[in-house]
Amino acid sequence: MAVLHTSAGDRWRKNLHRPDGTLAERVCSVQEERAFWRDRMKSSAPQRDSYADAVWEKLYEIAASFSISSVLEIGPGWGNYTFPLCRSFAQTACVDISPDNLRFLKERTRQEGLSLMTFCSAWETAETGKWDLVFGYNCLYRLMEPELFLQKMNDTAQKLCMIGMNRPPEFPWLPALEEMGVKLHYTRQGCEALADVLSSLRIRGELVNVPNYRVYRYPDREAVLRRAEQFLLSPCPRERLWEVLAPYHRRENQQWICEYSFESQFLVWRPVK
Numbered sequence: 001m002a003v004l005h006t007s008a009g010d011r012w013r014k015n016l017h018r019p020d021g022t023l024a025e026r027v028c029s030v031q032e033e034r035a036f037w038r039d040r041m042k043s044s045a046p047q048r049d050s051y052a053d054a055v056w057e058k059l060y061e062i063a064a065s066f067s068i069s070s071v072l073e074i075g076p077g078w079g080n081y082t083f084p085l086c087r088s089f090a091q092t093a094c095v096d097i098s099p100d101n102l103r104f105l106k107e108r109t110r111q112e113g114l115s116l117m118t119f120c121s122a123w124e125t126a127e128t129g130k131w132d133l134v135f136g137y138n139c140l141y142r143l144m145e146p147e148l149f150l151q152k153m154n155d156t157a158q159k160l161c162m163i164g165m166n167r168p169p170e171f172p173w174l175p176a177l178e179e180m181g182v183k184l185h186y187t188r189q190g191c192e193a194l195a196d197v198l199s200s201l202r203i204r205g206e207l208v209n210v211p212n213y214r215v216y217r218y219p220d221r222e223a224v225l226r227r228a229e230q231f232l233l234s235p236c237p238r239e240r241l242w243e244v245l246a247p248y249h250r251r252e253n254q255q256w257i258c259e260y261s262f263e264s265q266f267l268v269w270r271p272v273k
Contacts, residue, residue: 006200009147012193016144018185020233027142030097030122037077037098046078046104051166054212055137055264056084059162062208062268063089063133066160072131074123074153074163075139079105085135086114093117095126124148130158137164141187146197154203157271161205164266165190166212172260173248174231180244183233191265198267205269215259224249224256 017023025032040046059081063071070091076082077096082105086092094116096102102118109116119126123136124145134157143149153161167190169175174186191207198205218224221242228241249256 004147004151004201006147006197008193008196008200009145012146012189012197013144015189015193016142018233019183024142024185027144033142034098034100038100041078041100041104048078049080051212051214051262051264052080054210055164056081058208058210058264058266059135059137059164060084060088062162062266063135063160066133068132068159070131071133071135072128072156074134074136076105077101077139079108081135081137082116083109083112083114086112086116089133091115091117091131093119093128093131095119095121095123095128097122124152128156131156132159133157133162134160135162138166140165140194146194147201150194150198150203151201154201154269154271155273159270160268161271162266162268163191163194164264165194167191167263167265171216171227171231171248171258172262173228173245173258176244176248177228177231177236177241180240182236182241182244184231185233186231191267194267198269203269203272205267208266208268210264210266211261212264213259213261215257218249218256218258219254221256224258 026036071085071089073094075096076094082094086109099120102120106116106118119128134153168187170186178184195205195207224245225238228245249258
């Protein structure tokens, strides 16, 4: 498939760069992305994200109205939606760049007596055949060719396309840090920007907002600081950092807790042939 660049896609590519003009290593390198997931699988048992229930409920509600029987999931990670998809639809498959992720999902579904087909590939080059629903959620953080990505979703789906993200910022304290002049890298664009790219392909989609809620729990203040430091582009004194973080966290049962409301969002469209 030929790669088409549009002005909306160029804006997406520009905003994928960090404030210092660089790209994250995981964006540039397949090896770095695979290493991230390999280390993630080794370091801790994969657990479903707390926000996934609300996303799944809306996904199923929309899909059920289209009489979906087969689903292809892009970038499943550790399976926030993979297992309920397998339980709810006759045929499910996943495309992921990480063989470690796919081995984990395949083994877990086998243990539960479920069926899952897997394709180890970047979505843009995957050969999967046709599926009723093509779906992905929070799988766009290294997307450099949004036009190709969305066009391939459109061409692969027979009934419905759904792509989604949590609306940025990922943490409520990130804008407060920036207001203090701290240089950060984090996802700054959501489904609205993706809808602009889809429109540039002359395909009309609908944005669907999903009210959501998230809780992070940390064993100590050190863990809170380490999480924040993952977003820093340059060092920041820890006391200064804590001054910003403290109002967003509360102490409870020997833990520091950050809880907040936010919106998940889908871009939904019927495939245009």
